[in-house]
Amino acid sequence: MGTSIGTFLIGNRYVDDPIMVVFIVLLSAAILFIMAFFITNGFEKLAEANRMKTEFVGIVSHQLRAPLSNLKWSIELLMSGRLGKIEEKQKEYFQILEENSSRMHELISDLLVVSRMETTGFFSHKASFSLIKLVKETIKEFDIFTKSSNIKIDFDYPSKKIDTLADSPHIKLVVENLIDNAIRYAKKGGNIQIKAQARKDKIYLEIKDDGVGIPKNDQRYIFQKFFRAQNALKHQTQGSGLGLYIAKTMIEKSNGKIGFNSKENEGSTFWFTLPLAHKS
Amino acid sequence: MKRILIIEDESALQKTLGEILTQEGYETISALDGGSGLDLAKAKSPDLILLDLILPKMNGFDVLTNLKKDNTTKGIPVIVLTNLEGVAEIDRVISLGATAYLVKAQYSLEELVARVKQVLDSPM
Numbered sequence: 001m002g003t004s005i006g007t008f009l010i011g012n013r014y015v016d017d018p019i020m021v022v023f024i025v026l027l028s029a030a031i032l033f034i035m036a037f038f039i040t041n042g043f044e045k046l047a048e049a050n051r052m053k054t055e056f057v058g059i060v061s062h063q064l065r066a067p068l069s070n071l072k073w074s075i076e077l078l079m080s081g082r083l084g085k086i087e088e089k090q091k092e093y094f095q096i097l098e099e100n101s102s103r104m105h106e107l108i109s110d111l112l113v114v115s116r117m118e119t120t121g122f123f124s125h126k127a128s129f130s131l132i133k134l135v136k137e138t139i140k141e142f143d144i145f146t147k148s149s150n151i152k153i154d155f156d157y158p159s160k161k162i163d164t165l166a167d168s169p170h171i172k173l174v175v176e177n178l179i180d181n182a183i184r185y186a187k188k189g190g191n192i193q194i195k196a197q198a199r200k201d202k203i204y205l206e207i208k209d210d211g212v213g214i215p216k217n218d219q220r221y222i223f224q225k226f227f228r229a230q231n232a233l234k235h236q237t238q239g240s241g242l243g244l245y246i247a248k249t250m251i252e253k254s255n256g257k258i259g260f261n262s263k264e265n266e267g268s269t270f271w272f273t274l275p276l277a278h279k280s
Numbered sequence: 281m282k283r284i285l286i287i288e289d290e291s292a293l294q295k296t297l298g299e300i301l302t303q304e305g306y307e308t309i310s311a312l313d314g315g316s317g318l319d320l321a322k323a324k325s326p327d328l329i330l331l332d333l334i335l336p337k338m339n340g341f342d343v344l345t346n347l348k349k350d351n352t353t354k355g356i357p358v359i360v361l362t363n364l365e366g367v368a369e370i371d372r373v374i375s376l377g378a379t380a381y382l383v384k385a386q387y388s389l390e391e392l393v394a395r396v397k398q399v400l401d402s403p404m
Contacts, residue, residue, distance in 0.1 A: 065363040069384040070292040076389045077296055082303055105385055125367070 051119065064108050071101045110242040113173070114225065117249055124167045124253055128277035131164045131171065131203055132157045132196055138175045139194070142183060150189045153179075157196040163277035164203045166254040171274070174250050175205075177243035178270050182209040185268075198276065202256075206271035214262040222260070223248040247272075282400055285326035286310045287317030287343065288361070289335050293384075297330065300389055301396065314338030318346050321353050328400055331378075333362040333369065341372065348377040357399050361392075 075098050077083060079091070086094065139153050146153055164171070182192045186209050193208045214222060218229040226241040251258040251272045262268035284306050288294045291312065298308045309324055311317035314335040321329060329347070333340035340360065347353045357379040362369070365383045373381050379399055382392065 062363065065385050066290055066293075069363060070290060070296070072385075073293065073296045073389050077300060080390075082300065109385065 062112065064104075068101060068104055068108065071097075072105065075101060107240045110240045110246065113246050114242055117246070124170065126165055126167055126254070128163045128165055129168045129171075130161070131205060131274065132162065134168060134172055135175055135194060135196065135205065138172065138179055141176075142179055145183055146192075149183065149186065151183055151186050151192060152190075153192045153194065155194045155196075158198060160198070162196070162198045162203055164274040165277040166256070166274050167250075170250045171254065174247040174272065177247050178207045181243060181270070182207050182211065182268075185209065185211040187211055199273070201276050202273040203276055204271065204273050206269055208267065208269040210267040213264040213266050213268055214260075215264045219260075219262060223258075281305065281307045282327040283307045283309065283324065284396070285317065285321055285324065285329045287314065287320075287329065287335065287340070288332045289313060290332075296389070297392075300393060304393055304397075306396075312336075314340060314343045318343050321347060321356065322350065325352065326356060328396065329356055329358045330361050330396075331358050333360060333364055333373070341376065344373065344376045344378060359395065359399060 075094060079086065079094050079098065135155060135157075139155060142153070145151075179192070179194075186192060190210050195204075195206050195208070197204045214229050218227075221227045222229065223244050225245045227245075228241040248258050251274070254274055256272055256274040258270070258272040260268055260270045284301055286294055286297050286301075286308055288297065288310070289312050294310050294312070298310060301308050309320060309326065311320050315337040317329075317331070317335070318338065320326075331340050331343060335343070338346075340362070344358060344360070347356065347358065354377075358377070359380045359382060360373050360378045361382050361384060363384050365386075370381050380395060382395065387395075
């Protein structure tokens, strides 16, 4: 509209014939209309292609789970010794198979979560639950890994009961991802300090490690899909680069905030906030 | 000896499940599709059914619906064993009368055996 008026005013000033002015205005409006149509259409096609790509990733990931379940359970059966004694040398290679099938499972699970987040807008069932209890349970699940790497986890939390309002399986995935990263990138014999606090109408949780840290140049990309920092790639070849993207999306969908402070070679502190179930 | 019916279209998975459950002292019978699984359930009256959801000929939801409609099979506990993990699927299966819903990717074989024992040992 503005452009048409502008064209009319300019045309009126420099062209004497009013019919010609009207013609120029109509022509410029038609050109703009056609351009707008192609741009909108282009965006719609782009959005559709993106949706199809995400759906495709979801279907492929799901289909991959069936052969992987076969692989996982067959290896487990072989390693259990139920089908006959396994020699030490064979055991080593079965362990390699087992570890790699677990890695594929993790990657596929992450891809499925991302695909679900992007196609269905992510179904969330919010209810009141204890984040402290959830963190304690998660720390326990990582026991075997912390012991084998000689990593110590301290958890400091208030004695007063503080519940949060969110989707607990989603938040569990976030806590698992953050603790998993802290362990993966920790130095042997390192420390991980976890702290929970009630802050006004929010619960605050931070996970601090003294590991490899994130290089300054990589920090702005850290929550992006598939991004892995340069030193992380050197330190740990595993990892999908989806964990922090999933964490950010889930915390923000739960009306919380997530962030971090990090210094290369000194460690990282990841934190998030979530709404309290009952304001204190 | 308690009898377990495995309705699973992945023959390798069927073999692994059959092997470990046989070792645990159960008799196992198997079907590779939903239709023959339902027929086998009616003919052999198993004590427990392990049921996949994505199956040829008749899907697991329909098998479960039919099992719970039939007087001869409605009392048989059914553990759904699948790789689908959507909330909608879980709700649907539980409302249709399944005893448990296990996502294959999240369970080890030993955990699965423990769950089978728990279901078979619990009073009806």
